[in-house]
Amino acid sequence: MTTERKIEWANTKGKSVVATVCLLTERVINADGDRVTVPCCEWSESVTLDGCYQGSAIAPMAPLSANGATYANRCGKVAIPTEQMAKIEAARAELRSMSEWVAHQAKIERNARECAEYEMHKANIDRMMTLDGRTY
Helix, strand or coil, X not given: CEEEEEEEEECCCCCEEEEEEEEEEEEEEEECCXXXXXXXXXXXXXXXXXXXXXXXXXXEEEEEEECCEEEEEEECCEEEEHHHHHHHXXXXXXXXXXXXXXXXXXXXXXXXXXXXXXXXXXXXXXXXXXXXXXXX
């Protein structure tokens, strides 16, 4: 299942710009000719200018005022006005609050905690087996 939010506006030259924020919760893969749907939780963003893909990384930039608008972010060659960036941030926040994304982040945190506990246990065993690094 894909949940996406599109933010559309026209740039100063009248070209249409579409920013898409998407949360993908399942993916169809090819398993030796079989099409299998597998669960996943992936985040993607993209920006198109008149239907042409411009990039997937919305990056901050030094604030710039031009043509009566203020720009603080960009994606590829497209400068994103601050009011449109606020709408993109709202879409991001909406998707991040979805139960699938929250559960995915909790799983990542739990896995990181378990890895840290294992590494601590491994260090304790190593210290015990080597007598704290001392040799007798």
